[in-house]
Amino acid sequence: MQKNKLIIGALIAVVLMSPLFYRAEAADACDFKDNLKELLSAQAALRANDSQENILKELSVRKKIISQAIDCSIRETLGLQSSVKLAEANSPALREIKNRIISRLDEIIGYYQTQNGAVRDLGIGGSKIFSANLKSWRDSNYVPVSELGNNFIVFVKNQDVLQTTQNRLNQMTLTLKTLGLADNQKISGLLNQAEKNIRMANEDNLLAEDIFKRLAWPNNVSDIMVSSLQRLKDSYQNFFDLSKEAQSIISNSK
Amino acid sequence: METTELLKKLKNIKPDTDYSRKSRMVILSNDLKESRLPVLSFSFRQIATGVLHSGWSMALTAVFLLLAIGSFSILKILTPATTAVVDITGLRAEAQAIDARIELTNIVYNPSADIENKTSTSSITTPNAEPQKATARRTDDEAQQNAADVAGSAKSAPEQPAFGIDSALDILSR
Numbered sequence: 096m097q098k099n100k101l102i103i104g105a106l107i108a109v110v111l112m113s114p115l116f117y118r119a120e121a122a123d124a125c126d127f128k129d130n131l132k133e134l135l136s137a138q139a140a141l142r143a144n145d146s147q148e149n150i151l152k153e154l155s156v157r158k159k160i161i162s163q164a165i166d167c168s169i170r171e172t173l174g175l176q177s178s179v180k181l182a183e184a185n186s187p188a189l190r191e192i193k194n195r196i197i198s199r200l201d202e203i204i205g206y207y208q209t210q211n212g213a214v215r216d217l218g219i220g221g222s223k224i225f226s227a228n229l230k231s232w233r234d235s236n237y238v239p240v241s242e243l244g245n246n247f248i249v250f251v252k253n254q255d256v257l258q259t260t261q262n263r264l265n266q267m268t269l270t271l272k273t274l275g276l277a278d279n280q281k282i283s284g285l286l287n288q289a290e291k292n293i294r295m296a297n298e299d300n301l302l303a304e305d306i307f308k309r310l311a312w313p314n315n316v317s318d319i320m321v322s323s324l325q326r327l328k329d330s331y332q333n334f335f336d337l338s339k340e341a342q343s344i345i346s347n348s349k
Numbered sequence: 350m351e352t353t354e355l356l357k358k359l360k361n362i363k364p365d366t367d368y369s370r371k372s373r374m375v376i377l378s379n380d381l382k383e384s385r386l387p388v389l390s391f392s393f394r395q396i397a398t399g400v401l402h403s404g405w406s407m408a409l410t411a412v413f414l415l416l417a418i419g420s421f422s423i424l425k426i427l428t429p430a431t432t433a434v435v436d437i438t439g440l441r442a443e444a445q446a447i448d449a450r451i452e453l454t455n456i457v458y459n460p461s462a463d464i465e466n467k468t469s470t471s472s473i474t475t476p477n478a479e480p481q482k483a484t485a486r487r488t489d490d491e492a493q494q495n496a497a498d499v500a501g502s503a504k505s506a507p508e509q510p511a512f513g514i515d516s517a518l519d520i521l522s523r
Contacts, residue, residue, distance in 0.1 A: 127517040134520070160521055164514050171514070226521035233515065245457050253450055259443055317454055324451045331444040338437060 125167040130160045150219065157222040161214050164229065169207045172237065176200040179244050182251040189251060192307045196247060199240045199310070206232070239312035246316050247307050253320060257293075257300060260327045264289055267337060274341070281340055289333035292326045299323035 137153040179197055184190045210229065217225055268286060271277045277286070303319045512520075 125513055127512040127514075131512055131517060131520060157521060160517055164517050164521075167514050223522050226518045230515060230518035230522060233518075246454075249450070249454050249457050253454075256443075256447055256450055259446075263440070263443065317457065320454045321451055324447055324454065328444060328447045328451070331440060331447065334440055335437075335444075338440065 125171065127160060127163065130156065130163060134160060154217075154219050154222070157219065158214055158217060161217070161222060161226060161229075162211065164226075165207050165211050165214070168233070168237070169204055172200050172204050172207070172241075175241055175244050176204075178248055182248045184251055185254060188304065188308070189254075192247060192304075192310075193251075195310060196240065196244050200244065203237055203240060206236070240310075243307065243310055243312060243314075243316075246320065250303055250307065250316070250320055253300070253324065256324070256327060257296060260293055260296070260330055263334060264293055264330070267334060271337070271341060274345070276341055276344060279340075279344065282337060282344075285333050285337045285340065289330045289337070292330035292333065296323045296326035296330070299326065 134153070134156045137149065137156045141149040141153050143149075176197055179193060179200070182193060184193045213225065264286075267289075268277065271282055271286070276282050299319050299322045303316050303323065306314045306316045306319070
C-alpha cells in the first residue's frame with residue numbers, strides 16, 4: 096500500500112515536472128475569457144446599481160482575475176524555465192548563459208509569489224493600480240528575459256546546424272582533393288565562397304552569443320540568428336554548385 | 350749426369366716435421382672455420398633474411414592491397430552513379446533543416462508583438478514545442494520532421510487563448 100502511494104506520488108511528481116504539463120496547464124489557466132466576461136457583467140451590474148453587493152461582486156471578480164494572472168505568470172515562467180533547462184548547451188560559455196537565464200527566471204517567479212500575498216487587501220481602485228503596475232513590471236522584467244530565453248533555446252539548437260555545415264565543407268574539400276579537382280579554378284572559387292559564407296555565419300553566431308552573454312535587451316538577436324542561418328543556406332547553394340561542377344568535370348573526362 | 354743426380358736428391362727432400370705439423374694444424378683449423386662458420390652464419394642470416402624477406406613481402410602485399418582498395422574506391426567515386434563529391438540527398442536534407450530553423454527563428458515567441466496586439470496571450474506554446482525534441486537532426490527523415498514541427502508550431506499559434514495575462518491586466522487597470 097505504502098509502495099503504491101510512493102509510485103503514484105512519483106508519477107504525479109514526474110507529470111508536474113514535465114514542461115508539457117506546464118504548457119497544457121498554462122493554456123487552461125491563462126485563458127481569461129470567461130472571467131473577463133464575468134467582470135464585464137459585474138461592472139454592468141454595478142453601473143446599474145451601485146449597491147454594496149455589486150461593489151463586492153466586482154471586487155471579487157477582479158481579485159480572482161489578478162490571482163489567475165499571477166498564477167498564469169508563474170506557470171508561464173516555469174514552462175519557459177523548463178525549456179531553457181532542456182536546451183543542450185555544449186560549451187561553457189553557453190552553459191553560463193543558460194544558468195544566468197534560469198537564475199533570472201527564478202527571480203521572476205519569486206517576485207510573482209510575493210505579489211500574490213498583496214491581492215487579498217486590494218480594493219477596486221487598488222486593483223486597477225496593482226494590475227497596471229504588474230503589467231508594467233512584466234513589460235520591463237519578464238518580457239526581456241522571456242524573449243532572450245526563447246531565442247536562446249533556438250540559438251543553442253542552431254549550433255549543431257553550424258557544425259553540420261562545417262563538417263560538410265570539410266568532407267567536400269577532402270573528396271575534391273582526392274579526386275584531384277581542388278585545383279580547378281571554378282571548383283576552388285566555389286569552395287572559397289562556401290568557406291567565406293560559413294565564416295560569416297560564425298561571425299554572426301558570435302555576435303548573437305555576445306548579446307546573450309550580456310542579456311542585452313532590446314536587441315536584434317533574431318535578425319542576427321536568421322542572418323547566420325541564411326549564410327549557411329548560401330553555403331549549401333555553393334555545395335550544390337560544387338557538386339554539379341564536379342559531376343560535369345568527371346563526365347567530360349571519361 | 351750431375352743434373353740427374355741433383356734431381357734425384359731433390360726428390361728426396363722432405364719438410365721439417367715441426368713445420369709440417371704446424372702447417373697441417375693451420376690448414377685444418379682453417380678448414381674447421383670454413384666448415385663451421387658457414388653453418389652458423391647460415392642459420393642467423395637465414396633467419397634474419399627470412400624475416401626481412403617475409404616482412405617486405407607482407408609490406409608489399411599490404412601496399413598492393415591498399416592500392417587495390419584505393420583504386421577501387423576512387424573508381425567507385427568516379428562513377429556517375431555516386432558522384433559522391435557530394436551526396437545530393439544528404440545535402441538537400443541539410444539545406445531543408447536550415448530552412449526549418451530560419452522559419453523557427455522567425456516565428457519564435459515575440460512578447461513585444463503580443464503587447465502591441467493585446468488580443469492574444471503571451472503564449473509559450475510555439476517556442477517551447479521545439480526545444481524539447483532531440484538536438485541533432487542530420488538525416489532526411491529528421492530534417493523533414495523538423496520542417497513538419499515548425500509547420501505544426503505555426504499552425505498551433507491561432508489556437509491560443511484570445512485573452513492572455515497582459516490583455517487581462519490591461520482591462521483590469523481601467
